[in-house]
Amino acid sequence: DTAVSQTPKYLVTQMGNDKSIKCEQNLGHDTMYWYKQDSKKFLKIMFSYNNKELIINETVPNRFSPKSPDKAHLNLHINSLELGDSAVYFCASSQRGGGQETQYFGPGTRLLVL
Amino acid sequence: RKEVEQDPGPFNVPEGATVAFNCTYSNSASQSFFWYRQDCRKEPKLLMSVYSSGNEDGRFTAQLNRASQYISLLIRDSKLSDSATYLCVVNTGFQKLVFGTGTRLLVSP
Numbered sequence: 691d692t693a694v695s696q697t698p699k700y701l702v703t704q705m706g707n708d709k710s711i712k713c714e715q716n717l718g719h720d721t722m723y724w725y726k727q728d729s730k731k732f733l734k735i736m737f738s739y740n741n742k743e744l745i746i747n748e749t750v751p752n753r754f755s756p757k758s759p760d761k762a763h764l765n766l767h768i769n770s771l772e773l774g775d776s777a778v779y780f781c782a783s784s785q786r787g788g789g790q791e792t793q794y795f796g797p798g799t800r801l802l803v804l
Numbered sequence: 805r806k807e808v809e810q811d812p813g814p815f816n817v818p819e820g821a822t823v824a825f826n827c828t829y830s831n832s833a834s835q836s837f838f839w840y841r842q843d844c845r846k847e848p849k850l851l852m853s854v855y856s857s858g859n860e861d862g863r864f865t866a867q868l869n870r871a872s873q874y875i876s877l878l879i880r881d882s883k884l885s886d887s888a889t890y891l892c893v894v895n896t897g898f899q900k901l902v903f904g905t906g907t908r909l910l911v912s913p
Binding site: 797 | 836846847848849850853889891898899900901902903905906
């Protein structure tokens with residue numbers, strides 16, 4: 691009954707490969723996010739979607755392409771993986787409100803690029 | 805300068821101690837403020853929102869000073885289970901959350 695789920699939990703791959711991470715939320719929220727947490731534990735937003743529409747797109751390389759087939763899903767595809775992409779990727783969701791809305795995070799996907 | 809700055813710690817305190825964390829933010833247009841907690845190898849979870857008038861939730865008290873762009877978290881009567889990283893978080897608009905790097909707390913018996 692996980693509210694925000696991500697697959698896979700762990701991903702080990704070679705440089706240059708293409709990989710996808712999937713995220714699903716069953717909270718009925720209208721907004722979903724992708725965050726990256728690097729080795730220094732700094733958590734930074736990458737993208738957010740509201741009702742399948744891209745709202746936030748931080749300065750992320752265009753090798754990263756999010757896709758939201760419906761408002762309960764937000765997937766992240768990464769092309770031509772680089773060593774620096776190694777990090778923990780968190781998906782999150784919230785319901786748009788007056789600014790005090792809580793973001794609920796998934797358990798994270800630990801990506802290691804060799 | 806980072807948008808949200810915190811002392812990374814670690815803060816090592818004995819059980820029962822009172823500990824305070826501080827945070828400053830650079831965007832004066834920031835709209836709302838939070839403390840999140842992150843346990844080792846887990847996802848961040850909301851601890852509490854921070855309101856202008858200050859607010860308390862059990863042993864936790866949060867304060868906001870908009871003029872100084874300063875947020876604080878006070879934990880009273882620390883428990884072993886409080887050991888975690890505490891993330892100061894600022895909503896800069898359009899639901900964009902900016903996270904501090906976190907302050908690590910270790911509570912020892």
